[in-house]
Amino acid sequence: MVSVQEIANLANVSQSTVSKVLNNYPDVSEKTRKKVLEIAKQLGYVPNASAISLVKKKSSIIGVIYEVTSGFGNLFFSAILESFRSNAENNGYTIILLSQNEEKKKEYWMHCVSHNIESVFIISTKDQSVIETELKNHGIATLTLDPLYASSSPISTDNFEAMLLSLHYLYDLGHRAIGFIQGSLHSYVGKERLNAYLHFVKEKNLPSLFIPHIDNALYSLQQGYDTTSTLLNQFDHLDAIACCSDVLAMGAIYCLQDRGYHVPNDISIMGFDDLRISEITRPRLSTIRQDSITIGKIACETLLSMNSSNQSVPPILIKASLVVRNSTKKKESSIISTLYEFQ
Amino acid sequence: MVSVQEIANLANVSQSTVSKVLNNYPDVSEKTRKKVLEIAKQLGYVPNASAISLVKKKSSIIGVIYEVTSGFGNLFFSAILESFRSNAENNGYTIILLSQNEEKKKEYWMHCVSHNIESVFIISTKDQSVIETELKNHGIATLTLDPLYASSSPISTDNFEAMLLSLHYLYDLGHRAIGFIQGSLHSYVGKERLNAYLHFVKEKNLPSLFIPHIDNALYSLQQGYDTTSTLLNQFDHLDAIACCSDVLAMGAIYCLQDRGYHVPNDISIMGFDDLRISEITRPRLSTIRQDSITIGKIACETLLSMNSSNQSVPPILIKASLVVRNSTKKKESSIISTLYEFQ
């Protein structure tokens, strides 16, 4: 490993001069700068991150807690991680995957302290409120994606607006009897989506077609199926159903098909997330796309701007977008459909 | 941050003694050891990883290149990463996510050299042969998951045996006209699966029902659909189709359904991978499960046992297992089905 010392020797200057060149200090003559740079390049100099971290008391490492229970959501989370990583990289930061060591009882914050890490991005399907607090207590800034709790610095899709987008789209298609399949009732994210539905039906003066007490915490196929079944039993008529996830929507479609309905001819179905599966279902799923690229980017920028004295930021909400595929359809008014029948 | 120095002062011993205690050296009296340990605990001592890495010229960091083009396979890769991470963790290692910095022209190996990283696990859907060589040239050991090329130290499912497992299962179900939908013809993994099919039909003296020139490099739904279509046009009769991925298998099912076949009553379909989607298709997919837990574990152990002088290992092959769901069925002999018709 080539050191600053070696470069200094060959260039006939001192270590500090080399250091200044390498760190782009202005107080070095052009001539010296060139010479040093050339020799450094020739020798294939690579700075020693440990030494720098040691002396600067600050590393160029961002911690990431990535604990995602295996599931479809993974694809969304890993897309965000990738976007986050690439942004961190472009800012000269490296990503370390944080974890707890059960055996050695090493906590997350210890890893951070040990590696001089100042900020941590939390991507988790579990409640990490304790860890978040612990990290903050140790002077480490955190940002939490889709927190399940009232995080002091959360980032997520603007779920309220996103669900409204879904509902307005169905409304504009002419649907008025719009059912709703909620996700988790205990997560912030899930509550926001439900609130949007409640707000919407009130505003538009529509019937509220959903089953209040059901908690689809798993966002699973079966939960989608069962909730749809209940919905169908409870309410006479449904034009459309807005679901809180793509997988729930698939469950809804299966249930409707089993009961002899055609999607989208009889009922329109909206998903949420735009996972890859929404491309391979039959019919392909109209849904709401969460913008993983932007979330990763903003998360990174925010975290880099935070520091131990400025550890919290107001909640960050990222805009989602509508993706129209084949599970939704304009409602044909009865008059028109009657006309058609006569043709 | 508490330092060794501080502990030494409070314990009335020297730094070196503290260091010896902390590193479990034997030549310290029990009394001193206890005292030091207690004070360290009281003070909440956390070792400075940079300082240790600097002086030992070796970090406890493993690099991971994780570059997976967005797709269903992601779930498999991320499961492996998770298993790998947890094993590394239990061995006292931390994971760093490696990457190239386009802007600053920083290469993977530079990250490694800079952080004193000795080994790298490559999880990538791209050809990383150049990078693998580059890393090895810099004295960094690598292990590559499912390499697309002839890697010097690959780890993967035993794809030959795994596909054989699939084929034998179909055979035991009574199927004799067994079609095959290959994946990529240019990857090692894809070739192994094809070879298994070729080997199998020859051994059992069965008709070879596959389309040689098709390269389903994307393993996509559409490719599965189209290949099935060609298969159906080309061959009179098919009892079953063994596919090289779950997504290809889904494409096959859609195609068969569109042509009026019932899966599994008319044709049995085998997937490969056991992605989560295989649980939510209709019918649910019988498939081959790749053992991500074991792969991650063995990968980690192997990498930790490698070092700059011992940089290559023979190919590591992990056993896969059969998962039976609803897309496969015992073949009813014509006599029996005829009998049924008379009932």
Next chain:
DNA sequence: TTGAAAGCGCTAACAG
């Protein structure tokens, strides 16, 4: 069994 001293590779005052 303990401690003094040197040094890992680098940066940052500060003096010249």
Next chain:
DNA sequence: CTGTTAGCGCTTTCAA
């Protein structure tokens, strides 16, 4: 503009 010096937190001879 350049160099001297000290020191980041730790380990490791080597001497006591």
